[in-house]
Amino acid sequence: MKYTTIIDIAKELGISKSTVSRALRDDDYNVSKETKQKILEAAERLGYKRNELAVNLRKQSTRTIGIVVPEMITPFYMNFITRAQEILNKAGYRVTLAQSHEDVEAERLNLQMMEDYRVEGILISVCHDKKNHELYQSLLDKHIPLVFFDRTVADISAPKVQINDYIKAFFMVEYLIRSGKQRIVHLAGPSYIQNANERKKGYKDALEKFHLPCPPEYIVDAGVNFADGERAVEGLIRQGVSFDAIFGFTEMSVLGAKSCLQRHHYHIPEDVAIGCISGTELCKLVHPSITAVEQPVMQMAEEASRLIMEKIKDFSAVDETVILEAEMVVRESTLL
Amino acid sequence: MKYTTIIDIAKELGISKSTVSRALRDDDYNVSKETKQKILEAAERLGYKRNELAVNLRKQSTRTIGIVVPEMITPFYMNFITRAQEILNKAGYRVTLAQSHEDVEAERLNLQMMEDYRVEGILISVCHDKKNHELYQSLLDKHIPLVFFDRTVADISAPKVQINDYIKAFFMVEYLIRSGKQRIVHLAGPSYIQNANERKKGYKDALEKFHLPCPPEYIVDAGVNFADGERAVEGLIRQGVSFDAIFGFTEMSVLGAKSCLQRHHYHIPEDVAIGCISGTELCKLVHPSITAVEQPVMQMAEEASRLIMEKIKDFSAVDETVILEAEMVVRESTLL
DNA sequence: TTGAAAGCGCTAACAT
DNA sequence: ATGTTAGCGCTTTCAA
Secondary structure, three states: OOOOOHHHHHHHHOOOHHHHHHHHHOOOOOOOHHHHHHHHHHHHHHOOOOOHHHHHHHHOOOOEEEEEEOOOOOHHHHHHHHHHHHHHHHOOOEEEEEEOOOOHHHHHHHHHHHHHOOOOEEEEOOOOOOOOHHHHHHHHHOOOOEEEEOOOOOOOOOOEEEEOHHHHHHHHHHHHHHOOOOOEEEEEOOOOOHHHHHHHHHHHHHHHHOOOOOOHHHEEEOOOOHHHHHHHHHHHHHOOOOOOEEEEOOHHHHHHHHHHHHHOOOOOOOOOEEEEEEOOHHHHHHOOOEEEEEOOHHHHHHHHHHHHHHHHHOOOOOOOEEEEOOOOOEEOOOOO | OOOOOHHHHHHHHOOOHHHHHHHHHOOOOOOOHHHHHHHHHHHHHHOOOOOHHHHHHHHOOOOEEEEEEOOOOOHHHHHHHHHHHHHHHHOOOEEEEEEOOOOHHHHHHHHHHHHHOOOOEEEEOOOOOOOOHHHHHHHHHOOOOEEEEOOOOOOOOOOEEEEOHHHHHHHHHHHHHHOOOOOEEEEEOOOOOHHHHHHHHHHHHHHHHOOOOOOHHHEEEOOOOHHHHHHHHHHHHHOOOOOOEEEEOOHHHHHHHHHHHHHOOOOOOOOOEEEEEEOOHHHHHHOOOEEEEEOOHHHHHHHHHHHHHHHHHOOOOOOOEEEEOOOOOEEOOOOO
16 A cells, blocks of 8 residues: 655664665665664565665656657557667666657647656657757757657757668668569658658659659659548549559558559559558568668667667757668568 | 746735636636736736646645556557656646667566656556566555556455457357368467467467367467567468467567568468457558557557556546457458 | 644654 | 755645
């Protein structure tokens, strides 16, 4: 019912609570071997559990880190969170999660919630590269460390962990070309996501390298969702655009595209090859007919965790930007 | 840098901090309209943010609820968490997550962590129906409310939210039969998961109802993972067991089964229909060739959240068991 | 309606 | 090596 406190232990042993506190905390710095032994034993016996609340109040710290992601439907962010939480917990931090559901307003509320919770740092993958710019800056101005990962923003001085989307996209498209495809369309992501722009650039440059045509109708604004992808491909077919491969921005839009093609009785990937940049094992399993380039999500989580902890320790540390190249392993669609 | 406290506000206005506290808390119960107005205004102006740590220490509560799940690879638990967190946050609780990775020992550590964090309640989907029985009981003995959901345990008196796995399985198998399948094998889950046993029972009874044979080799112990499912089907094929449909316990094992079949050039679902019980939209999208019965995961999260909050308010409340029947919508595999 | 004071559990000077 | 004391920021009696 009522938890044992250091006072209970002190009373039990007839010593002061400071000594108890020291014994339980300090590495036997200012407490004799024997008393320490006695204290540890009593703590064990009484089922002592330190009250983090009191410690944190005293130390003026919450030992909590917030993670804000645009979505958690695809396993990419889920994996990121799992790994980051593992690392941060081990380092004595708790983690508070929030999803923005690709909505700028929700993201704003999430960040405000994080501030209310007095998190000591925030890992964030943004849903818009500009809209909440001022909020990020105001958080930084209040000396709340931010680390941007995956979907980052320009013009903000903070640590960042990014994937080289340009190279990834270039490589993916090159792969499609080398496997015999010539008319590759791109389901582009929204222009307010930097990664989308990078990938579009990679796509274009790859086509150019191989002197393949890239008429305007090959690049479709396809959003981020399943329905967006479906709609985009539906549009292509309706317009009579002929293509033999698709390179899409998000996994969800690519899945939508696939679904749409199947409805139109396309054979995948014989008729149309689909490529995307995928973050997880699961995706490989659930849609083996889609060719993908791997995302180093674990590494990303590790770097981001490291960076936020560094920033918490020293807010004025330099703002490192980590760009993950990772292996460019293409998973071929062997199964279907 | 330094946060504004009620003392700052009190000083600013030349009044006592108790009055400030009251104004900021009480519904104008013991404070005059004017002072309250002034205080609110000053709080706003000084950017006051109450320190939850101090409040909670004073009130001896953490306003934190823990959620422990076996895995977060499939979106089922993710969706549960998302919905539960939404509800609990709205009610002023924070949420701490942990995954057991289907491992009893990890689950034990997770629960211990939750206890260390002094969560006020725990939502848990267990990974074994017996192994941590004593730990659950000891938590309850310490008056830490537990609510079991999805994968529950017997012999523990605590609120539970379950899905009627028996009916679901029965219905799924019946559906397979009615669509013309006669030799339906079952990738059974581990017997230490109650739901697995329920589903196996449903499977058997459905076959019996239609007077279909159910030789021992039709029921394979297939575990919970992708690799488990692959291995199970591999075994069936090697043994020369002939079948035209598979009903599997987990989504992952079913995906493994599918992958294995495809490697053996089976056409799905023409040659072999696959059925599973699926919790999420995503799964419908990513493997349309698998027929599934819906899981009411949102409802589950809502009930579980409600129950834990009730238990926190009154630990001696009756232990309600909610069994969700939900609609038995079968999603047909039209696409592939 | 307001204020003074005690105290939640812990840590960290400072004193012994 | 140990004890004493003063808070961290807040709520909540108890007085005024």
